[in-house]
Amino acid sequence: MPLTQVAGLAVRSWGDVAPDRPAVLALHGLTSTSAVWADLAARLPGVPVLAPDLPGRGGSVDVAVAPGLPGLAAAVVRAVDALGLRRLVVVGHSMGAFLAPLVVQQLGARAEAVVLLDGGVPPEPSALLRPLVVRALFTVQLRRLVRTWPDVERYTRAAEGGAADHRPDLHAGFRAWSEAVLAPHAGGFRPRLDVRRIVADAVDSLTRPPHLHVLRGSAAPVHLLAAARGADDGRPAFLSDAAVAAGRVVLPDLSWERVQANHATLLFEPATAAVVTRLLAR
Template identity: 85%
Template sequence: MPLTQLAGLAVRTWGDVSPEQPTVVALHGLTSTSAVWADLAARLPTVPVVAPDLPGRGGSVDVPVAPGLAGLAGAVVRAVDALGLRRVVVVGHSMGAFLAPLVVQQLGERVVAVVLLDGGVPPERSVLLRPLVVRALFTLQMRRTVRTWPDVDAYTRVAEGGAAAHRPDLHAGFHAWSEAVLEPHAGGFRPRLDVRRLVADAVDTLGRPAHLPELRATAAPVHLIAAARGADDTRPAFLSDGAIAAGQEVLPGLTWERAQANHATVLFEPATASVVTDLLSR
């Protein structure tokens, strides 16, 4: 699905969008682009999906917005306004799930459901989540990632990080994600990622208080799909049962389920489409 320009953002759209029809607005993670939502869109043939490349990534790499998640949220809301959407399901993955409450807050009654994929709820406290530590870790990671790669496969192996080591059926999907973020550069390929923006967004996402309380004001149902494993199948879940229980104390109406996937492969889980369909049928 090609990118188009909408309210200053590069956006992918699946299906026929109209103001009155329920539409999924999908928010990707920190180093991803809108391409990660292709599988969800394929599982929702009757529900349009609109997914922006968030500022600092992919087709929106050079789009300037205000700092932090608040700046990203403003850009998303402007795109929704440009389409005139009146019934929106906000779906966010990872950083996109932490961004979702700010988008929901601004869209108000237009939001009919919210689905959070392995994010949005604060993880258990850790020294690794202190702002200075997050900044240092992600600066190092971005320096390793945002450089010239000889081919798409080389970048994909690093970007995937072993997430699909036991899922060869998903390799083509990860390869497509890489193709969407890369551009030709110096005889190879370089990811279209703004390092400064990504590091700042990582700090705002993981090193600052989460925006889950903002969802208390919405009448829309909020459902979390938490992955059973972390960055790959050898690591513990990003969101423990204890973290989710604490999240439910903040947002008592939050419902959730555990998907047998990791933080990246949860994007291929059919549960997301099932939840969206179920919430729209209520």
């Protein structure tokens, strides 16, 4: 689906988005774009799905907004306001899940349900989650990724990072994500990613006080899908059972389930569409 400009953001949509129709508002992760929601949209026939390229990524790479997740949230809500949408299920993956509570807080009654995919709930404390460490790790990772690549395939392999090693059937999906973020550059391709913005958003998501508590006052049910494995199938889950338990102390009504996928392949699992369908039927 092509991108359109809405209130300054590049936005991708599937289906007929209209003010009175229930729709999904999908928020992607740190280095992703709206293209990662194609699989979810295909599993929700008849349900409009609206997904922005968040500032600093893809079609919104040059969009300047206020710092941190609050700046991203304000930009998303401006787009929703411009479209006049009044009934939304908010779905967020990774950074998008940490962003979702702030978006829901501003949407108020327009947010009818929230689905968090491997994020939103803070992971267990770790020395790797200190601000300076997160800043250094993501800076190195992004400097390796944000350069000119000779072809889409090589970028795709680098961006996958082994996430689909055991799921070759998903490689075409990962390649489609790459095609959405890459732009021709110097005889090759370069990802449209703002390194400074993404690093700052990583620090905000992973090391600042989480925003899960703002959902306490919301009437919208909140459901978490936690991946069984981390960045690839050889790594432990990003959100351990202990982390989820701590999150449920903050938000006692949080429901959740463990999905047999890793942090990236979770986006291809039918469980998300099943939860959205159930919430829409309430």
